[in-house]
């Protein structure tokens with residue numbers, strides 16, 4: 001009797017273990033099932049050219065990402081932290097991850113198959129069926145079997161026909177959730193919200209108005225930033241060389257705030273488009289009334305569907321520079337001006353997030369992020385009011401200048417990863433205001 005019960009218990013435990021392992025393990029798809037982007041590009045030439053310069057194409061090559069990922073992995077001993085640090089490739093090299101190489105971040109040092117190196121690509125997104133969770137890239141795929149049998153490519157058209165592959169309408173592709181599945185990142189063990197554009201959007205006014213990520217990011221093209229504060233005109237054209245003319249073709253530049261990496265490794269056009277996006281995202285306003293020597297400056301998020309900044313907010317820096325001078329040009333006050341090495345004074349107004357290690361100590365390595373110590377972001381269509389104490393000047397006029405800047409990363413972080421002065425991080429002027437005020 002006792003023996004039987006023990007055997008039964010052992011079987012139950014084993015079954016539970018198998019179930020646990022299979023739940024934790026992601027779905028596997030053979031690499032040979034995916035078709036290289038250049039093949040899709042032979043018919044979808046314009047879409048291919050746009051995507052080629054995008055951060056989706058560059059997500060694996062991206063040196064800023066890769067050097068940080070490999071550096072962060074070094075020296076970790078805590079198993080929970082290592083688990084997180086090894087999973088960067090899940091989003092940054094998704095076809096490689098779902099087919100087995102790179103299975104983890106440290107595989108970056110191995111020879112990764114050519115197709116996987118092409119980052120977030122056509123056949124990954126257009127084989128997507130649904131998202132199991134709206135974070136950490138839990139996307140279910142249904143790829144074909146390579147070029148011999150390409151299978152079904154899903155998209156926004158209900159009447160589309162192609163000789164090469166089957167087509168199917170997919171509501172999923174028209175919704176923010178296909179983006180949100182990757183554009184919300186949580187620590188796999190601690191659950192810390194590491195990136196949250198989808199959540200910010202979901203709780204904001206654009207979700208209520210039915211404007212998904214695609215409504216801005218897949219309307220942008222050179223000269224048309226397509227933000228919340230600009231027009232977002234339709235882009236008529238053909239989706240494929242042999243296709244019919246349609247009233248709107250969703251663009252595939254996927255422009256965000258990255259002004260540097262696409263310009264260096266993708267296309268200069270994309271770098272300029274990121275500047276156009278950033279210049280149409282926010283407004284700055286100096287209040288004319290100075291009360292008790294306090295100057296008020298308002299920063300409004302007028303163009304982003306999520307917070308400013310969003311995404312990798314513990315690395316991105318958006319900051320407010322305020323300069324007060326006499327009519328003659330003598331500086332009386334200056335906040336938020338980087339020094340000669342590009343560092344910002346700690347008293348500057350910076351919009352970003354800071355993670356902590358659980359004991360209140362700030363950490364840059366997201367593998368160690370157990371808590372949020374600072375969260376200063378401006379939500380969609382929200383504003384922030386900043387107060388500055390002016391030096392005791394009375395009875396004269398002053399000139400006040402306020403500028404909102406954006407940069408991809410603090411210069412000191414880039415210097416630490418790549419070496420002093422190796423890569424100069426450019427700052428983009430997002431918005432500014434200037435007023436002459438009588439005290």
Ligand code: HEC
Pocket residue numbers: 062064065066068069070072084085086087088089090091092135136137181182183184185186195256257258261310311312313366367408
């Ligand atoms: C669930 C998906 C996901 C995972 C997992 C993920 N990332 Fe990312 N990563 C993103 C997205 C989305 C962006 C773009 C965000 C943005 O531009 O603000 C990004 C951008 C970055 C960038 C900015 C690159 C640049 O050129 O500015 C760095 C650095 C980065 N990730 C590092 C990491 C590291 C290190 C890991 C593993 C510890 C990791 N990521 C895991 C989705 C992910």
Ligand code: HEC
Pocket residue numbers: 037040041044047048049051052056120121122123125126155156173174175178214218239240248249250251252
């Ligand atoms: C990050 C995911 C993603 C990647 C990568 C991607 N697409 Fe798309 N694509 C979409 C989404 C989403 C839509 C539909 C947008 C909507 O309806 O709101 C779309 C639409 C399309 C369409 C319909 C025509 C149009 O543009 O409106 C075609 C054709 C297409 N994509 C082909 C491609 C090709 C070819 C590539 C690679 C060069 C590619 N896509 C890469 C997500 C992606």
Ligand code: HEC
Pocket residue numbers: 035036039040041042043044122123126150153154155156157158159160161162163164165167168169170238239240241242243244246
């Ligand atoms: C031999 C030419 C050819 C190749 C190669 C090709 N396509 Fe297409 N594809 C077409 C044509 C033609 C259409 C129809 C366009 C239309 O209806 O406007 C189409 C339509 C689509 C659509 C829209 C489906 C819908 O119902 O919304 C998607 C998505 C798509 N292709 C993705 C891809 C992907 C991904 C690849 C590479 C794996 C690829 N295509 C390779 C010719 C091609």
Ligand code: HEC
Pocket residue numbers: 176179180183197198199201202206211212213214215216217226227228255256257258277278280281303304305306307308309310311312316
């Ligand atoms: C109303 C237009 C609009 C909508 C809708 C929108 N965005 Fe954005 N997005 C912007 C603007 C403007 C910027 C540049 C300012 C910024 O970084 O917040 C931006 C920047 C970004 C960046 C770059 C952040 C960085 O610092 O690198 C990412 C990633 C992004 N958006 C993803 C998304 C996703 C995912 C969604 C849907 C959940 C979405 N966006 C919806 C307008 C929009």
Ligand code: HEC
Pocket residue numbers: 055056058059060062065091092094120125137178179180181182183213214217218254255256257258259274
């Ligand atoms: C497979 C995961 C995945 C999916 C799905 C995905 N993205 Fe991304 N996206 C990324 C990663 C990873 C990066 C960052 C690459 C880097 O910076 O190295 C990125 C970068 C971006 C950027 C550029 C950010 C910058 O800093 O300039 C934008 C904009 C963007 N994605 C929008 C979208 C939109 C819109 C959708 C939905 C149509 C989408 N993404 C779907 C993973 C994904």
